[in-house]
Amino acid sequence: MKKLSNSLLHSLNLTEAQASVYAAALELGVANMQQLATKSGIKRTSIYNFIEGMKERGFIVEITKRKRTMYSAVAPEQLVEIEKTRLAELEHALPELRAIQNESMTKPRVAFYDGIEGIKEVYADILKDKKEVIVFEDLENMKKVLPDSFYSWFPGERARRNIPLKSILRDSSEAREFTKQDIRLLRKTKMVDSGDWKTEINIYGDKVALMSYRTKIPFCVLIEDHNIAETLRSAWKELWERLD
The missing domain is CATH 1.10.10.10 (Winged helix-like DNA-binding domain superfamily/Winged helix DNA-binding domain)
Known part of the structure; x- marks a missing residue:
């Protein structure tokens, strides 16, 4: 045969x-x-x-x-006709399918990540997204929660992938020590004299990651929405410019 x-x-x-x-x-x-x-x-x-x-x-x-x-x-000729019919039906349904797609695209996507492993997943998404990251950073509590091995690995891996990061964090001796590695780690840092952010905010691409390190079990809420990301990005940039 x-x-x-x-x-x-x-x-x-x-x-x-x-x-x-x-x-x-x-x-x-x-x-x-x-x-x-x-x-x-x-x-x-x-x-x-x-x-x-x-x-x-x-x-x-x-x-x-x-x-x-x-x-x-x-x-075989009948198979061709069947495929033509299916294609015609799909083309006829395109307006309806596009309407469904457009409706879903207007809704923010929200995901919840629980525990240290969940937060690691969000950091992995940052590496995969490859967009510049801007942060309201909760440095002290992040270092308390994340394992030293991960905290040491992630900034270097981000820099290796050529993903720049800009961070605003509260002034402290630990923060000043933190900034000494900025050039090597493709990072820019500015500090504020006061303020105690209860939540760290990472903004990258169309995503906003709200990370809480101060709860009994740390967690992250990840929002994917262009308008929300742009609004928070504008607020972050406004503060960044004022800190010059």
């Missing part, structure tokens, strides 16, 4: 085994289950599932001949 080429398999979206069943049905014309199994090389115990799957996808039809269940391949 002639095998279908890889390019044709891809066009039909068939596995090699599925293609063998369809090719066998084409060649045999009308066949029973045993004949299809023998011709395709598919085990008799497995052929039923393959036939049912091909029936659902419209490649094979079931017919009754002399009170026996038989199977026949749908003609």
